[in-house]
Amino acid sequence: MDEDDVGTVDVPEATVARLPQYLRALSVLAEAGLQTVSSEALAEAVGVGSAKLRKDLSHLGSYGTRGVGYDVAELHRQIADHLGQTTPWNVVIVGIGNLGHALAGYGGFASRGFRVVGLFDDGAHVVGEVVGGVRVRPLAELPDVVCPGETIGVLAVPGEHAQTVCDRLVAAGVRSVLNFAPTVLRVPAGVDVRKVDLASELQILAFHAQRRASRVPSLARVAEPVTERVGEVV
Amino acid sequence: MDEDDVGTVDVPEATVARLPQYLRALSVLAEAGLQTVSSEALAEAVGVGSAKLRKDLSHLGSYGTRGVGYDVAELHRQIADHLGQTTPWNVVIVGIGNLGHALAGYGGFASRGFRVVGLFDDGAHVVGEVVGGVRVRPLAELPDVVCPGETIGVLAVPGEHAQTVCDRLVAAGVRSVLNFAPTVLRVPAGVDVRKVDLASELQILAFHAQRRASRVPSLARVAEPVTERVGEVV
DNA sequence: TAGATTGTTAATCGATTAACAATC
DNA sequence: TAGATTGTTAATCGATTAACAATC
Numbered sequence: 341m342d343e344d345d346v347g348t349v350d351v352p353e354a355t356v357a358r359l360p361q362y363l364r365a366l367s368v369l370a371e372a373g374l375q376t377v378s379s380e381a382l383a384e385a386v387g388v389g390s391a392k393l394r395k396d397l398s399h400l401g402s403y404g405t406r407g408v409g410y411d412v413a414e415l416h417r418q419i420a421d422h423l424g425q426t427t428p429w430n431v432v433i434v435g436i437g438n439l440g441h442a443l444a445g446y447g448g449f450a451s452r453g454f455r456v457v458g459l460f461d462d463g464a465h466v467v468g469e470v471v472g473g474v475r476v477r478p479l480a481e482l483p484d485v486v487c488p489g490e491t492i493g494v495l496a497v498p499g500e501h502a503q504t505v506c507d508r509l510v511a512a513g514v515r516s517v518l519n520f521a522p523t524v525l526r527v528p529a530g531v532d533v534r535k536v537d538l539a540s541e542l543q544i545l546a547f548h549a550q551r552r553a554s555r556v557p558s559l560a561r562v563a564e565p566v567t568e569r570v571g572e573v574v
Numbered sequence: 575m576d577e578d579d580v581g582t583v584d585v586p587e588a589t590v591a592r593l594p595q596y597l598r599a600l601s602v603l604a605e606a607g608l609q610t611v612s613s614e615a616l617a618e619a620v621g622v623g624s625a626k627l628r629k630d631l632s633h634l635g636s637y638g639t640r641g642v643g644y645d646v647a648e649l650h651r652q653i654a655d656h657l658g659q660t661t662p663w664n665v666v667i668v669g670i671g672n673l674g675h676a677l678a679g680y681g682g683f684a685s686r687g688f689r690v691v692g693l694f695d696d697g698a699h700v701v702g703e704v705v706g707g708v709r710v711r712p713l714a715e716l717p718d719v720v721c722p723g724e725t726i727g728v729l730a731v732p733g734e735h736a737q738t739v740c741d742r743l744v745a746a747g748v749r750s751v752l753n754f755a756p757t758v759l760r761v762p763a764g765v766d767v768r769k770v771d772l773a774s775e776l777q778i779l780a781f782h783a784q785r786r787a788s789r790v791p792s793l794a795r796v797a798e799p800v801t802e803r804v805g806e807v808v
Numbered sequence: 809t810a811g812a813t814t815g816t817t818a819a820t821c822g823a824t825t826a827a828c829a830a831t832c
Numbered sequence: 833t834a835g836a837t838t839g840t841t842a843a844t845c846g847a848t849t850a851a852c853a854a855t856c
Contacts, residue, residue, distance in 0.1 A: 424784030550658030
């Protein structure tokens, strides 16, 4: 491959979803002082197969050296580049309730290339409050903070307000939305929505747990560690 | 199909992941007083194609009536059944920091078949605190609350403690773990782990946002609603 | 040169989609 | 019977995996 400009070749969605994991593993390896890593070792750290890892990386270009492996710093830079993390992204959080509070105070964002630049809520008792060093403003001030096309919006409002608030985000120029409300959002073409539904995650776990229980009823309460594995199971 | 016992035929993972969405949409329709719904209408409410919906439902059995559609209440019951939601699942949350607090107070769990029965943290300043009506206990008391194989564990501790705490959950009999730490967990076979990585979600959005920006640089700051769509885009 | 490991190929698997026969 | 809509088939698409030739 021969790509100067990041983002010209298309990368499969499944691969994109794994890039952040690779990036994090590389950060850890770099901090541990590792210079070089093989696909085998990196894959192991992330909990995927090495073939999948190599295939994923091949979509970005070829940054490895045969017989040697990948330069940790170099590969980290390349992936960060592809994820658009050379400069931090601005994030606004709308809905400063329980969850919004937690997200506003979450340290994990800053360390991974995001800057919370605005907190919004129309509740009289929250406006003006300062969370994680940022003051909560009324939604009317959204346009003052959002830089069109360059700000990610996080929706942490109750389901019944999600669509209305989303519309206001979009009107203010937000093109990427992370939705925590258990609601299907309608957005114009060109706006990207991802959904995190916490209850759904539990329901999916419950589905599998129930299968386990009903499949071998008599063993439901017995512990039997067999082999060490990573991630999903049974 | 002819299944009395739920959980005998296997359901594709992609389908399982959508069942909670169908269930929620059905709840909404039921509350709206709807008796019957077509695959077309239900699919529209969830933001998927009707063919996909019908295929998904076909894995559970056939609960529809040709020429008529699905009985809302009946289909709701069937899906709830398959998700193991006839009785509520017990959930313990470990790590009562920012995020753990928010999860402990999150109303969305109870309404979707989960009961938070335990909060755990070893921090001297949190133990004893009451969040959402539940007292925070030290981790040593995990075995007092966990009912082996029947309790879901939510991990909301910092990444560096995630593995250790996970091991303790597993030792106490937890077989389903929802992990909010950006860490790969090693678990014995038979334990099911799902991961929610908030920063990753933002990174995936950032990836697409960057592509949009670099593909048509001149349009990066221009708004152009074209067609109404649901969900993911560009 | 010999050993190691990448990047790619080709086979396989699983998920999506459109179309339609079955049937209410 | 005529109209509507399911459940299923078959084609298509995308993702995973194993194997290995290229190459350091």
